[in-house]
Amino acid sequence: MENNLRKPKERKDVDTKYLWNLETLYVNDDAWEDDFKKAKELSKKIKKYKEQIENSSKTLLEVLTLQDELSRITGNIYTYAKMKQDEDTRNSTYQALTDRATGLMVEVEESLSFIVPELLMLDEEKINRYLNETKGLAVYSHYLDNIMRRKNHILTPREEAILAQTGDIATVSENTFGMLNNADLKFPTIKDENGHEVEITHGSYIPLMESKDRKVRQDAFKALYDTYYSYKNTFASTLSGNVKKNIFYSKLRNYNSALEASLDANNIPTEVYHNLIKTVGDNLSSLHKYVALRKKALGLDELHMYDLYTPIVKDIDMKIHYEEGEQIVLKGLAKLGDEYVNIVNEGLNSRWVDVYENRGKRSGAYSWGTYDSNPFILLNYQDTLDNVFTLAHELGHSLHSYYSKKNQPYIYGGYSIFLAEVASTTNEALLMDYLLKNVKTKEEKLYLLNHYLEQFRGTVYRQTMFAEFELAIHQHVEKGESLTADWLCETYKALNVKYYGSDIIIDDDIAIEWARIPHFYYNFYVFQYATGFSAATALSQKIIDEGESAIQKYIGYLKSGSSDYPINVLKKAGLDMTTPEPIEEALKLFGELVDKMEELI
Structure with a gap:
């Protein structure tokens, strides 16, 4: 390649x-x-x-x-x-x-x-x-x-002042986790596929899990989780401390639960959280089918947890120069109508985008800007398909900001985290639909399907599993129980069994994975990844199937900024996240794409 x-x-x-x-x-x-x-x-x-x-x-x-x-x-x-x-x-x-x-x-x-x-x-x-x-x-x-x-x-001003002074104490568990996980924890070295010694780090772990050499994957998996197991009681203590902190604040502020306290910041009903977990839990058959398909495609007698990240479709050489990537994105977003595409075109031609890596430049990608500026996009573009999707994603954020600022006063010119990833992921879904309908070879189609299904698995199913675990650990403590390392491992492994099904061996080592997930310290944050992706998937399907009426509702959502509560803003786009329907629509599409992939393998 x-x-x-x-x-x-x-x-x-x-x-x-x-x-x-x-x-x-x-x-x-x-x-x-x-x-x-x-x-x-x-x-x-x-x-x-x-x-x-x-x-x-x-x-x-x-x-x-x-x-x-x-x-x-x-x-x-x-x-x-x-x-x-x-x-x-x-x-x-x-x-x-x-x-x-x-x-x-x-x-x-x-x-x-x-x-x-x-x-x-x-x-x-x-x-x-x-x-x-x-x-x-x-x-x-x-x-x-x-x-x-x-x-x-x-609370009263005096009580609020006292509470404010607990801020430094409140972050001790999260900070201790961060120091242990990022600074003090040392992982062993293993041999890569070329026989070279490679130290496992947070950065090298996923590339090692993507290795085509199964022994490399297995060795990396075992070495990482054996290390976490040796600190399991310390990690249980930091997580327990963080959960107790969330519950402490929720009780002081007269909420019925830590979940209710967290979601109330954006006026999101707790039923949205519960709906997500229940709806995904009721529709796991497509994920189980996809896992079975992965086992078949890899030609394995037994599929293990360390086989979940290695590509099941051979990489294809799609060298896409930036200008070509721009044109692909414009074609992919054409279903959003001329006005939307013209604004994108204007931005691309007006130097909204900082395209290539240069020495010293910040890594990654983002869309940013202010109420008084046009949106700006930072990229570090390489000539890959992933980077074309990144451009589409960041343009989704930029157009959301553009429409919000053009149509709202300053006080409502932004938007909440609950809404932030919907516009960006809708763009990715529309681009994926365009590419799937225009690929020239079976290999390209398989590659795209695998790309999308993996994104879906990681964002909807896995983050919902995280959300279910986060709810379970808070409810356990709210009942007066303790978060021991053994209980955490048992609970986490059981969720993996539930989500991934019977066609994969749920290795004992995965039971300690909770110990390495920083998002469990973010106070019921992760569910928004799953709701955002599901909402975007449902919206993109409405745009594809219904055309102009769905486009106008969608643009209405982009124009709303934070002028209403997030749930109400999404209702303007035609989605009621307090019902299972948007999640069900997204999961239905996942099932259809799994069927298409099965036909091609």
């Missing part, structure tokens, strides 16, 4: 057309400095409103308007500095600007900290009177509603 990797240049040697144009945010560093001074002045100005909010509706409007202005300018300052640093992380000028911007953000956060507590001291009747009295306040109606709906879960 041809090597598609590009060698990085110095940034000054990269053609300008492949560099993003941050001058659309600040024409130069002097303009940034001017805004920095202005933000400092605004930060002092807003503090003068402390203990004044209840005085009048006019004062409230002044405070909220000033808060927006300060947050907006600070966002510009930080984003510019950080993105300039990301261009070349070795650049000391932008290291310094980023440090200053970070310090400014902390200062601004402190200067704004009085606003929410003072708002919560107002009763609902007074808030409504203020909204009716002063016309300009109407735009803040949802913002205020979102604060006031949580009033019963906010």
Whole structure:
């Protein structure tokens, strides 16, 4: 297979057309400095409103308007500095600007900290009177509603102050896990397929699990999990401490459970979480079929957990230059209509994208920007199919931001994490549909199907299994039980048996996998990967099947920003995530694609 990797240049040697144009945010560093001074002045100005909010509706409007202005300018300052640093992380000028911007953000956060507590001291009747009295306040109606709906879960100012001081203590379990997992834990070396000694690290583990040599996979799997087993009681202690922290805060804030407390931040009903687990659990047959298909394709008498990552389809050489990748993405997104595609085209031609790796550039990919700028996309593009999907993914985020900012005032110009991955993954699903319908060979089709099914398995099924485990460990402690290492291993292994079925040997070593998953310290975060992917899959199918009516609903969702609660925003697109239907639609597509793959193998 041809090597598609590009060698990085110095940034000054990269053609300008492949560099993003941050001058659309600040024409130069002097303009940034001017805004920095202005933000400092605004930060002092807003503090003068402390203990004044209840005085009048006019004062409230002044405070909220000033808060927006300060947050907006600070966002510009930080984003510019950080993105300039990301261009070349070795650049000391932008290291310094980023440090200053970070310090400014902390200062601004402190200067704004009085606003929410003072708002919560107002009763609902007074808030409504203020909204009716002063016309300009109407735009803040949802913002205020979102604060006031949580009033019963906010404590007295003194209690809140005490609680705030527990912040450092609250992160001890997560920090201890991080230090043990990332700094202190040392894994053995094994021999790779060429007989060379290779040290297992967090970075090298998955590539080793993708090896075509089964002994390499088996050795890496056993060496990694044997290491975790030797620290199982310590990891059980850190995880238990984190769970107890979540439950402690939920009880103090008068919630019925840690799950309810976590989801309430975005006003997401707990039924969304339970629906996901139940619906996926009721529809595991397609995953079991896919596992059996993997066993058949690999020609194995026994399939083991260490066989789940090695490709079952031979890599195909698809060298796709960037300009060709752009055209493929534009064709893949054509189903979203001319307006959407024209905006994408405009962005690609207006230097939204920083395309290639250069020496010192931040790794990975992201879409970013501010309310006052166009979206920006950082890539490290190599000429691979995966990178074409990355471009489509980041453009999904960018168009979501573009539509939100064009159609919403600043206060609602962003969107929640629950919604963030839906637009990006919808783009990937539409691109996949286009490619599957236009591939020229059976090998290419198999490669694409395998790519998509693996993405689906990892994002929907595996993250739902994680979500079910996270729920189980919290409920166990909420009943007054202890999280021992043995109970955690037993529970985790049982979930693997349930999810992966009878055509795979659930090796004993997998029982300790919970110990290496940092997401279990993120307080019910992972379910959003599965709901987001499922929502995107269902939406892409609606767009493909229904055309214009579905497109208009989808664009309506993109335009909504955070002007309503996430569940309601998705309803505008035609999805009710409080019902099993979107999850069922996504799982149905997975089953159909497994059947197609079976026909080709």
